[in-house]
Amino acid sequence: MKSRSEPIDLTKIRLAEELFQVNSSYSAALPSVKDTQRWVREMVNVLFPIRENNFLTVEEIDRRLENLKSRLSELLKPMGKDLNKPPEEIADMFFAQLHEVYYLLLGDSRVFVKSDPAAEKLEEVILCYPGFFSLVVYRIAHLLYNLQVPLLPRVMTEYAHGKTGIDIHPGAVIGRYCFIDHGTGIVIGETTVVGDNVKIYQGVTLGALYVTKNLSNTKRHPTIEDNVILYSGSTILGGNTIVGHDTIVGGNVWLTESVLPYSLVYRDNKIVVRDKSVPESIHFVI
Numbered sequence: 001m002k003s004r005s006e007p008i009d010l011t012k013i014r015l016a017e018e019l020f021q022v023n024s025s026y027s028a029a030l031p032s033v034k035d036t037q038r039w040v041r042e043m044v045n046v047l048f049p050i051r052e053n054n055f056l057t058v059e060e061i062d063r064r065l066e067n068l069k070s071r072l073s074e075l076l077k078p079m080g081k082d083l084n085k086p087p088e089e090i091a092d093m094f095f096a097q098l099h100e101v102y103y104l105l106l107g108d109s110r111v112f113v114k115s116d117p118a119a120e121k122l123e124e125v126i127l128c129y130p131g132f133f134s135l136v137v138y139r140i141a142h143l144l145y146n147l148q149v150p151l152l153p154r155v156m157t158e159y160a161h162g163k164t165g166i167d168i169h170p171g172a173v174i175g176r177y178c179f180i181d182h183g184t185g186i187v188i189g190e191t192t193v194v195g196d197n198v199k200i201y202q203g204v205t206l207g208a209l210y211v212t213k214n215l216s217n218t219k220r221h222p223t224i225e226d227n228v229i230l231y232s233g234s235t236i237l238g239g240n241t242i243v244g245h246d247t248i249v250g251g252n253v254w255l256t257e258s259v260l261p262y263s264l265v266y267r268d269n270k271i272v273v274r275d276k277s278v279p280e281s282i283h284f285v286i
Contacts, residue, residue: 029078036155039071044136047102048126069095075152082150090147101139104176108135111177115199130164131180131200141170172206174198175226182232189221191239198224201232201251209238209256225261 045052046064056064069091076087083090112125112132119125125132137160141153153170161167165184168174172188175196180186182202188194192206208220219239224230226245233252236243243249244261253265 029081031075031078031152031155033155035071036075036152037159039068039075040137040140040156040159043068043140044133047105047136050123050126065095076149079150079152084148090144090149093147094143097143101143104139105136107177108132108179111179111197115179116181130166131183134160134164134166134168134183135174135178135180138168138170138172138174142172142174145170172221191219192221193223195224195226195228195245197227199229201230203233204230205235205237207235207237209241 042064045054046056046061046068049056072091072094073087076083076090080087085093109122109125109132112129113119113122119129137156141156144156145153157168157170166180166186168186168188169190169192171190172192172194174188174192174194175198177197178194179199181199185203186200187205187207188200189207194200194206206222206224208215222236222238222241222243224236224243225247228243228245229248230236230243231249231251231253234249234255235253236249236255238256240258241256242258243255244259244263246261247259247263247265249255249259250264250266252267255265259265
């Protein structure tokens with residue numbers, strides 16, 4: 001036991017005071033991250049109940065949807081002064097448009113089955129594909145983003161980002177029948193516009209040409225038109241960059257200018273294959 005005469009550790013007191021002052025300066029009008037993530041999980045499981053091995057009756061679905069609507073209002077309430085409408089009205093508007101989002105997601109899921117030879121049936125896509133899960137969360141968050149809800153949509157997509165490695169900003173616009181295969185390392189920036197029937201593979205970046213704060217609220221990410229394929233590792237940058245429809249962008253391409261429809265974009269590099277048994281001088285440069 002410490003002696004009462006032992007000197008007090010002033011460093012700890014100063015640190016505690018500083019932490020208190022800094023943390024007190026943050027806005028208290030924030031949604032609960034934990035509650036938001038739980039809401040997202042339950043929303044996904046209502047839309048696709050096979051994820052929790054359930055078959056829900058119509059009455060059970062109605063009850064869950066009403067519960068989720070009420071909880072969405074509660075998540076929105078701390079941000080009341082930053083909302084353009086009362087939380088209850090926003091929740092009503094969200095659920096009034098959820099049917100449309102659901103049909104977009106059904107279209108996405110069918111494209112996964114159609115596009116990937118490894119996908120044997122729809123249930124496999126819903127249960128196992130991180131690209132599909134990221135699209136589900138994105139489309140839910142994008143609906144709230146369009147209702148001008150601050151911060152909450154970003155908390156939702158960052159939850160999906162943490163689970164899948166796929167970073168889609170809720171402000172991005174993604175059309176129908178999107179296919180995200182493997183997905184790890186994909187980045188889709190806030191002002192990106194993606195058309196219909198686009199296929200995106202792992203490691204693709206749809207980003208800004210450069211980053212500076214004065215570009216806020218400007219188109220700084222590319223536009224990808226319909227029927228485009230973006231292969232793994234391709235990087236497409238800039239708000240004025242348009243990838244024309246029916247184009248294929250090959251792996252590891254760095255693209256900062258527009259390309260016409262029906263283009264094939266690829267790196268012009270050489271891969272040499274030779275017989276190892278044939279002696280050949282090899283020069284290493286370090």
